Amino acid sequence: MELLRTIAELQQRVRQQQARGLSIGLVPTMGALHAGHASLIRAAAKDCEYVVVSLFVNPTQFGPNEDFAKYPRSFAADCELAAKEGADALFTPAVEEMYPEGAATFVEVEGLSNRLDGASRPGHFRGVTTVVTKLLAAAQPDRAYFGQKDAAQVAVLRRMTRDLCFGTELVVCPIVRDVDGLALSSRNVYLTADERKQALALSRAVRRVEALVAHGERKAEVLLATARASLAAEPNLKIDYVELVNWATLEPVKVAEAGTLFAVAAWVGETRLIDNAVVG
Ligand code: PAF
Numbered sequence: 001m002e003l004l005r006t007i008a009e010l011q012q013r014v015r016q017q018q019a020r021g022l023s024i025g026l027v028p029t030m031g032a033l034h035a036g037h038a039s040l041i042r043a044a045a046k047d048c049e050y051v052v053v054s055l056f057v058n059p060t061q062f063g064p065n066e067d068f069a070k071y072p073r074s075f076a077a078d079c080e081l082a083a084k085e086g087a088d089a090l091f092t093p094a095v096e097e098m099y100p101e102g103a104a105t106f107v108e109v110e111g112l113s114n115r116l117d118g119a120s121r122p123g124h125f126r127g128v129t130t131v132v133t134k135l136l137a138a139a140q141p142d143r144a145y146f147g148q149k150d151a152a153q154v155a156v157l158r159r160m161t162r163d164l165c166f167g168t169e170l171v172v173c174p175i176v177r178d179v180d181g182l183a184l185s186s187r188n189v190y191l192t193a194d195e196r197k198q199a200l201a202l203s204r205a206v207r208r209v210e211a212l213v214a215h216g217e218r219k220a221e222v223l224l225a226t227a228r229a230s231l232a233a234e235p236n237l238k239i240d241y242v243e244l245v246n247w248a249t250l251e252p253v254k255v256a257e258a259g260t261l262f263a264v265a266a267w268v269g270e271t272r273l274i275d276n277a278v279v280g
Contacts, residue, residue, distance in 0.1 A: 001083040004091045007098075007138045010052065013089060014139050022049035026141035026168075028132060031055040032072035032186035033081045036176040040145040043173050045086025048143055053082045054091040054135055056098060060106075061127030072189050091139075098134060107133045109156050109163070115250035116152035116263055117274065120240050125156045132157055136166050143169045147176075149183050151261055151276040155250050175275070177203065183275045190271040194236075199268045201234035202275040205242070209262045213279040218256045220244040223279075231266060240265035240272060247278065256280035 004010045014024055025048030027040045033055075044051045055078055062068035075092075082090050106126055112118070113125035136144065146154055154172050161170055176184045181203035182196070191199055205227040212223055227242050245252055247261040256262075260280035266273060 001079070001087050002089050003079075004052075004089050005093060005097070007093065007134075010089075010091050010138050014050070014052065014141075017050040018140075023143075024048060024139060024141040025051040026135060026139045026144045027051065027053045027087070028135050028144065028146070029053060029055055030057045030071065030186065031078050032074050032189070033078045034176075034184045034186060034188075036147050036149065036184040038081060038085045039176050040147060040173050041082060041085035041087055043171060044143065044145050047171070048141075050089075051087050052089045052091055052139055052141070053087040054093075054139075055082075056091075056093055056131065058098070058127055058131040059095060060099070060130055061124050063121055063123060066121070067187075067190075072186055091135075098131065106130045107160065107164075109160050112152075112156050112159055112250055116241060116243060116245070117150075117265060118152065118156070120265065120272075125153070128153055129156060129160050133160070133164070136161070136168055141168050143171050145171045145173060147174075148172050148276070148278075149175045149185065149274065151247065151263055151274075152250060155247055158248070181207070183273075185273060187271055187273065191268060195268045195271065198234050198236045199271075199273055201231050201237050202264055202266055202273055205230040205264055206262065206275050206277045210277050210279060213256055218280070220252070220254050220256065223256060223262065227262070227264060231264070236268065238267040240267060244279075 025044035027044050029037050057071050107129040108126045118125045208230050209223050209227050231239055242264050245261050247259050257280045262279050263276040
């Protein structure tokens, strides 16, 4: 696996592979790779002939009081995992490479960017769509891989790639969970042992909603009340949002149907966690 540090190096390497007729897969990440990222890289390596994993802790998607400075960084372990799962190149640009002096162009998906996580984290999705646009423009991949855990991000990026006519197919891979059900996240390392137990309330709420839907319950008011009651059983957890939405528009729905997303975000101590399931 080769290390690419500049956009020029990335473009040159990708163009060479495209000239050889190889398909390109891109797995955008912020590093601190775990089994969830591993599943994205494996999927890319299965579908594509040349796989680039980008590793960039993107400052523009963090709010002023968020965890940019302390976001976990584990470069050596990330290189090992990416190579093992089949990445051909790891793109690790410096901040000045992605945002050179005077950079003044941002990409924003209006409306969608202010829902779910976008409502609690103003400006977050503008940072995500800007950096993903840069990565797609530089790498011009046939396919780009994202995890369902960031379901609102998926909705925003789907809309962006459609609206901006990117030829890239977005591939969404299932949530990967720890044995106890906790959705894997690079931020799980922030949790103390007690918080780790409290955090299980999120996946428990997701499972309760899935079980109700499997038994025929479709009404949002019942599903959301059940989820809230389940989360309330864990007093140390602070709900950010509990929503039943159309996954494409992120608009609330009254009845779960095909394409409905149940999504939850909550604070456990200082750590904000998310989880979701497609129901209906
Ligand atoms: O999902 C993430 O890790 C980030 O939001 C992404 C897509 C790599 C953009 O920085």
